Amino acid sequence: MAPEITLNIRKTFVDRATIAVQLRLPLDPPSVTILFGPSGSGKTTILRCLAGLEQPEEGTISWNGQIWFDAATHVHAPPQARGLGYMAQAYALFPNYTVEGNIAYGLSGLSIQEKKARVNEVLSLLQITQLAQQKPAQLSGGQQQRVALARAIARRPQLLLLDEPLSALDAPTRTKLCEDLRMLLTRLAIPAVVVTHDWTEALALGDQMAVIDEGRLLQTGIPQDVFSRPINADVARVVGIETVLHGRVREIRDELATVQVGPVPVIAVASPGLESDVFVCIRAEDVTLELAGSSETSARNHLRGTVQAITSLGALVRVTIDCGFLLTALVTRSAQSELRLAIGSDVRAAFKAGSVHLIPRR
Amino acid sequence: MNWMAIWVTCKLATLTSLTLLIIGLPIAYWLTYSKWRWKFLIESIVALPLVLPPTVLGFYILIAIGPHSPIGRFYTDLVGHPLPFSFQGLLLASILYSLPFAVQPFATAFEQVDRKLIEASWTLGLSKLKTFFRLILPLSTAGLITGVVLSFAHTLGEFGVVLMVGGNIEGITRTVSIEIYDEVQALNYAAAAKTSALLLLVSYTVLLLVYAMNRRVWSVWPQK
Structure with missing residues (x-):
């Protein structure tokens, strides 16, 4: 044993x-x-x-x-x-x-x-x-x-x-x-x-x-x-947090880090002394979903992807999007119907650089 | 001034407070940490001398150690003379009479030692006994001194119990408080005044010591 x-x-x-x-x-x-x-x-x-x-x-x-x-x-x-x-x-x-x-x-x-x-x-x-x-x-x-x-x-x-x-x-x-x-x-x-x-x-x-x-x-x-x-x-x-990914810091400029997550670059606020290997953490409620082709927002990250899974959580819906990596978003049921979200539909996920938490990985 | 009475009193008070330091610690430890549901029964017994008239306490002790009790007979067989009206009998009575004055400050001090510290000591491999001597006791010094000093001072001034159990034998059981009573009975006010002043001074000094050490209002009074 x-x-x-x-x-x-x-x-x-x-x-x-x-x-x-x-x-x-x-x-x-x-x-x-x-x-x-x-x-x-x-x-x-x-x-x-x-x-x-x-x-x-x-x-x-x-x-x-x-x-x-x-x-x-x-x-x-x-x-x-x-x-x-x-x-x-x-x-x-x-x-x-x-x-x-x-x-x-x-x-x-x-x-x-x-x-x-x-x-x-x-x-x-x-x-x-x-x-x-x-x-x-x-x-x-x-x-x-x-x-x-x-x-x-x-x-x-x-x-x-x-x-x-x-x-x-x-x-x-x-x-x-x-x-x-x-x-x-x-x-x-x-x-x-x-x-x-x-x-x-x-x-x-x-x-x-x-x-x-x-x-x-x-x-x-x-x-x-x-x-x-x-x-x-x-x-x-x-x-309380649903997307955790391995990432590698590619560059840091103006206190913003560009982190490579699989094939996708993600912009995050850099903390001092950031190492190259990090966990990239994004809370589902910080991710906004928009229809592809809509106008500019203040969010630094806009990732195109397709809906992989939809889980109902009462008033909220958890949507998993494949945008080069799997990203989870939490939206309301009414937002889901307005955006006509279904498995396989194209969507754009947006989140602010400040919503991306980088944790040193050892 | 009757130096013999002063000597007997000081000897009695010193032995009483030192004995109470030894037997009071385990009692206080048990009272603080035991989870026995009927603990309050023992707590009340320990506190009894606080409220009982000294004559009542003295009466029961006298009966308990007298020639008709098993304890009294055992002691007489062992030592050759009876306990009542001896210094040893008086010491035993004083210890019981001053018990709460030692045990309660000890227990209060133990209670104030943070449980988390005791647990930390256990997890560091120290037995309950070692934890007591290396952690609880050093953190309780103020309470220990309070208990010893209070029982000393309390014994200095005891009267009823001494009279009941010790009687009034010059050089053996005649203490300062009895001496004062005798002087007043003999209308010898000047001598009574001198001895009284001495007792007052000593008692006041002792309390000064306790208060200065604890710097807390009512620290002398048992907090439970």
């Missing part, structure tokens, strides 16, 4: 939807799994069950064949026994210890020299050596996040659990640290489970993802696939 985490749990709440989830996470090669969902969906609780901080009422959790939890036989491995690196949402740094003290805190069983060496190793890995003697209260949000990460990885855990690792940061810091975090996770080669509600983080960090909503598992898969091919309307609503 390939090493994996299996999780099959059920937990009821008085004031929230019951969590009933079945998940298998491969451990080899080490990969990053995203638990994705809106707040209150139960993803943090699932992470806490994995950490042993909460117990489900029913079910089992096993790690690489080792039973961590089994409600039927009352097995519950405490968090101490699970070899974890767990990072809580607000980092939970110990206020009475320095940065160094926080990192060394879990390193019992090592000699003083080994401890010192390990602390210095993670301090330099996270580029926070200069903060070693500071107390957590003196640090900025981004610095605290790095210290919390350093503390979590210092013990060389067999599993990293990160609860919203970036949500407490302001937007510019978040973008920067998101890239750093991905590099760190790749370098550490420790299996990781990351809880997030932010789709840019999911795409940037995840090797696979599980979409959770109201305590249920809706879809699992590679993030790009889940975002671009939600299996049903629920997933589409939760993930």
Whole structure:
């Protein structure tokens, strides 16, 4: 049996939807799994069950064949026994210890020299050596996040659990640290489970993802696939973004990037430090459909294509257009009839450069 | 001034507060973290000395350690003399009498330690015991000092329990508060005034210490 985490749990709440989830996470090669969902969906609780901080009422959790939890036989491995690196949402740094003290805190069983060496190793890995003697209260949000990460990885855990690792940061810091975090996770080669509600983080960090909503598992898969091919309307609503494509930045001029997506160039607003390989993300509701040959608009992207599929979503209709790549648009039912959209009809899709999100791909 | 009474009082208060530091910590820990549904029963027992007249508490302790109780007989067999009207008996009574003054500040301090920090410590591999000593205790120092100082001060001033359990034996169980009472009975107001002033000064200093350390309104009063 390939090493994996299996999780099959059920937990009821008085004031929230019951969590009933079945998940298998491969451990080899080490990969990053995203638990994705809106707040209150139960993803943090699932992470806490994995950490042993909460117990489900029913079910089992096993790690690489080792039973961590089994409600039927009352097995519950405490968090101490699970070899974890767990990072809580607000980092939970110990206020009475320095940065160094926080990192060394879990390193019992090592000699003083080994401890010192390990602390210095993670301090330099996270580029926070200069903060070693500071107390957590003196640090900025981004610095605290790095210290919390350093503390979590210092013990060389067999599993990293990160609860919203970036949500407490302001937007510019978040973008920067998101890239750093991905590099760190790749370098550490420790299996990781990351809880997030932010789709840019999911795409940037995840090797696979599980979409959770109201305590249920809706879809699992590679993030790009889940975002671009939600299996049903629920997933589409939760993930909120429907076109995710590989692209290559061809040129950047006047802060506008031309990104080659298959045979088609797409114009997008360039963020600083843009890499050549990117995910090109377009929300379905940002795509306008027009009849071919209509007048100029302010949108930078006008792509001719043919309608491939039409799915009804109540008042809205999801239209998939083949314009060199598959692009999803969300239009009203009345727009569909005015444009006489049917499978095979020619149409022009328009979207603004600002609606195209570019996410560095590693 | 009766230095012997002052010595007995200081010895009693010091031993009481130190003992309470040792036995109060596990009780406070249990009261803070236990999820037992009937916990409030124990909480109420711990708080009982706050409201019970000292004479009532003293009476029950006297009965409990007296020669007719199993505890009293066991102690007499073991040590050779009975517990009532001895310093040891007085110490036991003082510990029970001051229990809430130590336990409640301890428990309040433990409660204020963020649950997330404790969980972080567990996930870093530290047992509950190690987490207690390396995280909870260092974060609760103000509460610990408050508890120790309050139980010390409270023991300094106890009267009813001492009289019931310890009696009034010079050099053994005669404390400052009993001394003052004796002086007043003997119409020796000057001596009573001196001793009273000393007790007032010490008590005030002790409270100053607690307030200055916590800098919070009503920090002396148990918050639960």
